[in-house]
Amino acid sequence: MSATRRTVRQADLLERLVALFTAEGFSDLTLDDLAERLRCSKTTLYQLAPSKQGLVVEAAKHYFRGATEAVEKRVAQTVDPSDRVRVYLTAVAEQLRPLSRRYLDDLADFPPAREVYEANTRMASERVRQLIAEGVSGGAFRDVHTAFVGEVAAATMRRIQQGELGARTGLTDAEAYEQLASLIVHAVSS
Numbered sequence: 001m002s003a004t005r006r007t008v009r010q011a012d013l014l015e016r017l018v019a020l021f022t023a024e025g026f027s028d029l030t031l032d033d034l035a036e037r038l039r040c041s042k043t044t045l046y047q048l049a050p051s052k053q054g055l056v057v058e059a060a061k062h063y064f065r066g067a068t069e070a071v072e073k074r075v076a077q078t079v080d081p082s083d084r085v086r087v088y089l090t091a092v093a094e095q096l097r098p099l100s101r102r103y104l105d106d107l108a109d110f111p112p113a114r115e116v117y118e119a120n121t122r123m124a125s126e127r128v129r130q131l132i133a134e135g136v137s138g139g140a141f142r143d144v145h146t147a148f149v150g151e152v153a154a155a156t157m158r159r160i161q162q163g164e165l166g167a168r169t170g171l172t173d174a175e176a177y178e179q180l181a182s183l184i185v186h187a188v189s190s
Contacts, residue, residue, distance in 0.1 A: 006048075013040060014048055018059045025102035026056050027109065053112060060107065060116040067095035068120070081135030082185050088131055089181030092124055093174040104173065108163060121161045125154030132188055141188040149188060156180050 006014065016038055020029075031052045035042045049055045071091040078087045107113045129150025135141035159165040160176045171179065 025106040064120040081140035093177035097174040128153045
């Protein structure tokens, strides 16, 4: 169901569902648990998606759609190319900060929801590449191979998303994105 076609009640329910999942994960929650915790009927939940799995995917899409809008709003307010890259990745970090480790692990273990996160990560890495290319073409960054830098950013973002980087470094996803921002800006600066 399109976000524009939701009732106010459905939109509120989806927000509460996102808050529950991102705080506690979703693998151990049944549809009955969700209905009880959200104080609604299962029929009401089925108006958002036809199954618990569908609710998980819908909630992930909703979260990442909102996160993308918030990140892009911050970037749009920034002019300097170095600041745009830093603001972009820092804003991504801020959007990831509220996600519990349990939620991220559940996303990784559930292929349809993992694909939502992976697609968002692919879009984010492409956006970083675009921001770097803009900085290079505007003369703010040294002449780097933007596709290569973008691929390095993408590979790092994938390792962050998969939990590998955090396991090896002890960094949270948000902290890792902040470190990536610093690394990229320093690497491309003149």
